[in-house]
Amino acid sequence: MSVEIFFLGTNASTPHKYRNLPSIVIRRKGLLYMFDCGEGAQYRFLRSGLGVNKRMHVFISHLHGDHVFGLPGMLHTFSLMGRREPLFIYGPKGTKEFVKCVLTKVPCGIGYSIYVRDLEEGIALESRELVIKAIRAKHTLTNFAYVFEEKPKPGRFDREKALKLGVPEGPLWRKLQYGKAVKSVYGTVVRPEDVLGPPRPGIKVVYTGDTAYCERVVEAARGADVLIHDATFDSEKARDALETGHSTAAQAARAALESRAKFLFLFHYSSRYSDLSELLQQAREIFRRTYLSEDGLKVEIRKKNGSVYLLFSEYL
Amino acid sequence: MSVEIFFLGTNASTPHKYRNLPSIVIRRKGLLYMFDCGEGAQYRFLRSGLGVNKRMHVFISHLHGDHVFGLPGMLHTFSLMGRREPLFIYGPKGTKEFVKCVLTKVPCGIGYSIYVRDLEEGIALESRELVIKAIRAKHTLTNFAYVFEEKPKPGRFDREKALKLGVPEGPLWRKLQYGKAVKSVYGTVVRPEDVLGPPRPGIKVVYTGDTAYCERVVEAARGADVLIHDATFDSEKARDALETGHSTAAQAARAALESRAKFLFLFHYSSRYSDLSELLQQAREIFRRTYLSEDGLKVEIRKKNGSVYLLFSEYL
Numbered sequence: 169m170s171v172e173i174f175f176l177g178t179n180a181s182t183p184h185k186y187r188n189l190p191s192i193v194i195r196r197k198g199l200l201y202m203f204d205c206g207e208g209a210q211y212r213f214l215r216s217g218l219g220v221n222k223r224m225h226v227f228i229s230h231l232h233g234d235h236v237f238g239l240p241g242m243l244h245t246f247s248l249m250g251r252r253e254p255l256f257i258y259g260p261k262g263t264k265e266f267v268k269c270v271l272t273k274v275p276c277g278i279g280y281s282i283y284v285r286d287l288e289e290g291i292a293l294e295s296r297e298l299v300i301k302a303i304r305a306k307h308t309l310t311n312f313a314y315v316f317e318e319k320p321k322p323g324r325f326d327r328e329k330a331l332k333l334g335v336p337e338g339p340l341w342r343k344l345q346y347g348k349a350v351k352s353v354y355g356t357v358v359r360p361e362d363v364l365g366p367p368r369p370g371i372k373v374v375y376t377g378d379t380a381y382c383e384r385v386v387e388a389a390r391g392a393d394v395l396i397h398d399a400t401f402d403s404e405k406a407r408d409a410l411e412t413g414h415s416t417a418a419q420a421a422r423a424a425l426e427s428r429a430k431f432l433f434l435f436h437y438s439s440r441y442s443d444l445s446e447l448l449q450q451a452r453e454i455f456r457r458t459y460l461s462e463d464g465l466k467v468e469i470r471k472k473n474g475s476v477y478l479l480f481s482e483y484l
Numbered sequence: 485m486s487v488e489i490f491f492l493g494t495n496a497s498t499p500h501k502y503r504n505l506p507s508i509v510i511r512r513k514g515l516l517y518m519f520d521c522g523e524g525a526q527y528r529f530l531r532s533g534l535g536v537n538k539r540m541h542v543f544i545s546h547l548h549g550d551h552v553f554g555l556p557g558m559l560h561t562f563s564l565m566g567r568r569e570p571l572f573i574y575g576p577k578g579t580k581e582f583v584k585c586v587l588t589k590v591p592c593g594i595g596y597s598i599y600v601r602d603l604e605e606g607i608a609l610e611s612r613e614l615v616i617k618a619i620r621a622k623h624t625l626t627n628f629a630y631v632f633e634e635k636p637k638p639g640r641f642d643r644e645k646a647l648k649l650g651v652p653e654g655p656l657w658r659k660l661q662y663g664k665a666v667k668s669v670y671g672t673v674v675r676p677e678d679v680l681g682p683p684r685p686g687i688k689v690v691y692t693g694d695t696a697y698c699e700r701v702v703e704a705a706r707g708a709d710v711l712i713h714d715a716t717f718d719s720e721k722a723r724d725a726l727e728t729g730h731s732t733a734a735q736a737a738r739a740a741l742e743s744r745a746k747f748l749f750l751f752h753y754s755s756r757y758s759d760l761s762e763l764l765q766q767a768r769e770i771f772r773r774t775y776l777s778e779d780g781l782k783v784e785i786r787k788k789n790g791s792v793y794l795l796f797s798e799y800l
Contacts, residue, residue, distance in 0.1 A: 181561075181564050182530075182561045182564050182565055183526060183527050183530060183561065185530075185531060188527070189557070206557075207523060207524065207526065207527075207554070207557035208523065208524050208527060210499060210523065211499050211504070211523075211524060214498075214499060214501075215501060231589070231590045231591070232590070232592075233556060233557060233560035233561075233590050233592050234557070234560065234561075236590055237553075237556045237557040237560065237590070238523070238557075240549060240553045240556075241505070241522075241523035241549060241550070241553040241554075244549035244550065244553065245497075245498045245499065245549075245550075248497050248498050249498055262589060262590075265589050266586075266589040266590055269585040269586070269588075269589050270582075270585070270586060270589075272585075273547070273578060273581050273582040273585050273586075274547045274548070274549050274552055274553070274578075274582055275547070276548075276549050
C-alpha cells in the first residue's frame with residue numbers, strides 16, 4: 169500500500185519568499201486528490217510531473233482567497249494543455265458559485281468537464297477502495313478539514329486452512345475473499361473469518377486547511393498515519409492563533425498526540441517565519457514524530473505488515 | 485527623466501519552468517503602473533520591493549485567464565498586508581464584472597478602495613505629467629495595447645535672454661515657464677517661445693499584451709522609447725501566430741522598425757521555447773536594438789539631452 173503527498177505550497181495568507189500559498193496533492197494509484205489551491209499551485213503542479221490529464225478531485229477547505237485563487241488559473245492552463253479528463257471540485261457552500269462566476273466572466277473555453285459540488289459535513293467522495301470525509305474545523309468561517317482514508321483490505325487468505333475445511337481452489341475462494349460464506353465438500357458452512365486473517369487497515373491522511381485546535385479534528389484524525397495540520401504561529405502567539413482561527417505548532421502537536429496519529433506535518437506557516445526550526449522544536453517537545461512540510465517536498469507513505477514508512481524526496 | 489520597468493512574468497498562456505504568466509510594472513516618481521496581472525504576479529511583485537502601499541494603476545489588456553487571474557490574489561494579499569492607498573483597475577468591457585464577482589464570491593474583506601473602469605479605446609488615464617492610452621490591438625477578442633507617455637516638458641528657460649528682453653527675475657519668469665505671455669519693462673510683449681528652448685519630449689513606453697502584427701499598434705508606437713511586444717512564436721510558426729492572434733519575434737521587430745521605436749523588448753513567449761536565442765536572432769535581423777524580456781529583469785529608461793539610455797539590472 170502506498171500513497172504520495174506532494175506539497176505544492178505551505179505558507180499562510182500571504183506569500184513568503186520561499187513558500188507559496190497552500191496546496192497539496194495526494195496521488196494514489198495514478199489518481200490525484202488536491203487539497204486547497206492557493207495561487208501558484210499550477211506552477212508547482214506542472215513542475216512536479218503530476219500530469220495535467222489525470223483523473224483529479226480538488227477539495228477546497230474554505231473560501232478564503234489564499235486557499236482558492238489558484239483554481240481559475242489551473243483550470244485554464246489544464247484546458248490549454250489539452251486536458252480531456254473531467255475534473256471534480258468540492259468545497260463549502262459558495263464554491264460552485266465562485267467557479268461558475270470566474271469561468272463566465274473570463275471565458276476560458278474549457279475543453280473538459282468540470283463538476284463542482286458544495287459540501288455539507290460528512291462523506292464528500294466514496295469509492296470501492298477509498299472514502300474522503302469533510303469535517304467542520306474551527307476557523308473564522310466554514311472550513312472543512314478532510315479525512316482521506318483507504319478502506320481496510322480483507323485479511324490474508326489462508327489457502328491451507330481453506331483446503332483443510334473442504335473448500336477447493338476456484339470460484340468459492342473468491343466468494344470467501346469477497347466476504348461471503350460458502351458450503352464445503354463436507355456440507356458444512358465455511359465463513360470468511362474462518363479462512364481470512366484480520367482486515368488490513370488502509371492509509372489515512374488528514375488535512376486541516378485552517379483551524380484552531382479543534383476536538384472534531386482530533387476525533388477525525390484518530391489513528392491517522394499522517395496529520396497535516398495548521399501551524400501558523402509559535403507558542404508565544406497563541407492568542408493571535410485563537411483570534412484568527414489558527415493553531416500554534418504546539419497545538420498541532422497536541423492534536424497529533426491526542427488523536428494518536430503516527431506522523432505530524434506542520435503546515436500553513438505565517439510569513440513572519442523564515443526559519444521554521446523554532447516551530448518544529450516547539451511541536452517536537454509535545455509530539456516527537458513531527459516534520460516540517462515544505463514547498464517541493466514529496467512524502468511517500470508505505471504501509472506493510474502493520475508498519476508505516478515515510479520516504480522523503482524533493483520533486484523540484 | 486527616468487522610468488523603470490519591472491518584468492514580473494514574461495511567458496504566454498501556460499507557465500514555463502522559468503517564466504511566469506505575463507505582468508509588468510512601470511514605476512515613475514514612486515507611482516506604479518501595472519500592465520496585465522497573470523497568476524503569480526504578486527509573488528514577484530513582493531520580491532521586487534515595489535511596495536504594497538503605493539498608489540497604483542492596473543491596466544488589463546484583455547480578459548484571457550493568463551493575463552488576469554493573478555489579480556484576485558494580489559488584491560487579497562495587499563489587503564492582508566495593510567494596504568490603505570486606493571487601487572485603480574482598467575480593462576476592456578467585463579473587467580469590472582470580473583473583479584466584482586470574485587470579490588463577492590470569495591469575500592476578502594478588502595481594507596482599501598478599489599476602483600474599476602471598463603475602457604473604450606482612447607485615453608485611459610491622464611494627469612498633468614502623463615497620459616496612458618488604450619489602443620485596440622489585433623487578437624481573438626478585444627485586446628488593448630497601452631501607450632504610456634510622459635507629456636513633453638517645457639524647453640529650458642534662457643535666463644539671459646529674458647533679462648535682455650526686459651523681464652526681471654520673479655513671478656513673470658514662472659508665468660513664461662507655464663506658457664503665458666508677459667509684458668516687459670519696455671512695454672513689449674514677451675512670449676514663452678522667446679525665452680524657452682524647444683519642448684523636451686517625455687519617455688514613451690508601449691505595451692501590447694497579445695497581438696498579431698497590427699498597424700494601429702505601429703501607429704501608436706511611433707517614436708516610442710521602448711516597445712514591449714508580443715513575440716509568441718518563431719518565424720516558422722507565422723501561421724500559428726496569425727491564427728491565434730499573436731506575433732512572431734520577426735513581426736515584433738517589424739513593428740519596432742516601422743514605428744521607429746528606439747528599443748524593442750520581446751515578450752510573451754510560447755512555453756515551447758526554453759532557449760529564446762533563436763527568437764532574439766530572428767528579431768535582430770530586422771531590428772538591431774532588440775532585447776529579451778525575462779522574469780526578474782528591471783530596465784531603467786533614462787532620457788537626457790535627447791538621448792535615451794537603458795540600464796539593466798535583475799531584482800531577484
